[in-house]
Amino acid sequence: MIKHGRIIKSISGFYDVIDNESEKLVRTRARGNFRKRGIKPIVGDMVAYDDSGDLGYILELLPRNNSLVRPPIANVDQAIVVTSAVEPKFSSNLLDKILVNIEHNDIEPLIYLTKTDMIDEDAYAKISEQLEGYYEADYVIFDDKDNYNPQQVQRLQEHFADKVTVFTGQSGAGKSTLLNHIDPELAIATAAISQTLNRGKHTTRQVSLFEISGGLVADTPGFSSLELIDIDKDExxxxxxxxxxxxxxxxxxxxxxxxxxxxxxxxxxxxxxxxxxxxxxxxxxxxxxxxxxxxx
Ligand SMILES: Nc1nc2c(ncn2[C@@H]2O[C@H](COP(=O)(O)OP(=O)(O)OP(=O)(O)O)[C@@H](O)[C@H]2O)c(=O)[nH]1
Ligand SMILES: [Mg+2]
Ligand SMILES: [Zn+2]
Missing domain, CATH: 1.10.40.50 (Probable gtpase engc; domain 3)
Known part of the structure; x- marks a missing residue:
């Protein structure tokens, strides 16, 4: 029978799909003809699939509202740009680059400042000053000095309902840690950045969507640099x-x-x-x- 759903996870050729109607999780594979046509299903894709066998088969990808390359995810409504005060050091250049890429995809960015417990009042005041301009751009900002205070975490969660939200930002900024604060049951692996750098790898390797507060929220692998893909100078x-x-x-x-x-x-x-x-x-x-x- 042909059914519809959304890919929430992709692991070595398998795609986990949440069915639109039953809300059940179904493991699927993509038909070979996707590769021939140069199309790769990604997390967030809405699909038509056949569930008659043991394993489902993705038959078709529905048109995407948008899609990001870094991180690879489709049909995103908003992005939480996780930005650390230190380790990695706050960079307005990288923050603006992330914001520009998100705006280009018609996704709404929100800014969440982390690791504020690791800096003194002076350094915090400096970063607050640097964030002023983002208020002028009408961005929603979470920049409490106590960055995991329950009210602020609650305020963030209130944005999740009925939306697809992606956590994005530099590797080691604290995306997975923030998600664990929101829902400790997720128990996502996190690692100190010195360790991350030693291994030369990112702690989060895959994009996956979690159901949180009535919406779908994605943890994603971070990056250390970013290109302005497909943006021209008039845009x-x-x-x-x-x-x-x-x-x-x-x-x-x-x-x-x-x-x-x-x-x-x-x-x-x-x-x-x-x-x-x-x-x-x-x-x-x-x-x-x-x-x-x-x-x-
Ligand atoms: N002191 C402090 N440490 C934090 C905070 N947020 C994250 N960390 C630490 O920073 C390190 C990196 O955090 P992660 O959550 O793994 O970072 P990430 O953004 O998910 O990194 P990638 O998965 O590589 O993209 C971990 O050791 C965390 O414990 C914070 O607000 N304060
Ligand atoms: Mg992570
Ligand atoms: Zn002008």
Whole structure:
């Protein structure tokens, strides 16, 4: 019989699918013709599958709303960008790059600051200052000094219902640890980063979706660097929400906010309304995109 469901886990050629109707977990394989067509099912994919045999067979992937490459996952509504204060050190450049990639895929980013217990008040004040600009971009931010305080964890969980949420961010930032705080029964393996670096491997190797607070939440392998895939220089300014707020007041339509006269965005950077580091990172990414063009 042909049924429908969502892939929540993929292990060595098998795909675990939650059936839409029965909500039961079914182990499946993908038909060989997927590989021939160059299509690979990924976690989050909605599928049609046949469950007549011992093992289900994925017959078809339904069209994706969106999909990420790093981490590989489809049909995501929102992303919790787990960002550590130290180990690995807070980097506005990497944070902005992650945010730009998420915005590009029409996924809503939320920012969660971890390891605040490992820094003193001064260092915390500095990071808080760096996070100011993200409030101006209207991002939802979790940056309590006591980063696992139950109210804040609760506030995060309230965003999960009826959505697919992905935890993403640098390796060692504390994605799996945060998920374990949310639901201790998950008992996901975590490791100190020095250990991670020694092994040259990431602690979380696979994307898997868990049912938490009425939604599906994915832990994913972290990364140490990221490329701006498929983003062109005309799209880039639209991926900074606080630029979009003011760009209609720029003198020129399609203003890239670089050297154009009468640029409202640059005026807002000068007045401090738009954070300088966000703008600098924008220019940096613009350069990076131009350098990809030269490379290919
Ligand atoms: N002190 C402190 N340690 C933390 C915090 N969050 C995570 N850690 C530690 O940081 C290390 C890395 O945490 P993980 O949760 O494994 O990090 P991850 O983001 O899942 O890493 P990958 O799976 O490699 O992407 C572990 O030793 C955790 O115990 C925190 O808020 N405070
Ligand atoms: Mg992990
Ligand atoms: Zn402008």
């Amino acid at each position: 880039l300014p639209t991926l900074f929400p606080e630029f979009v707020k003011y760009s209609s007041e720029c003198q020129f339509r399609g203003c890239r906010h670089v050297n154009e006269p009468g640029c409202k965005v640059k005026e807002m950077v000068d007045s401090g309304k738009i954070m300088k580091s966000r703008y600098d990172n924008y220019l940096y990414f613009l350069n990076e995109i131009n350098s990809y063009k030269k490379r290919y």
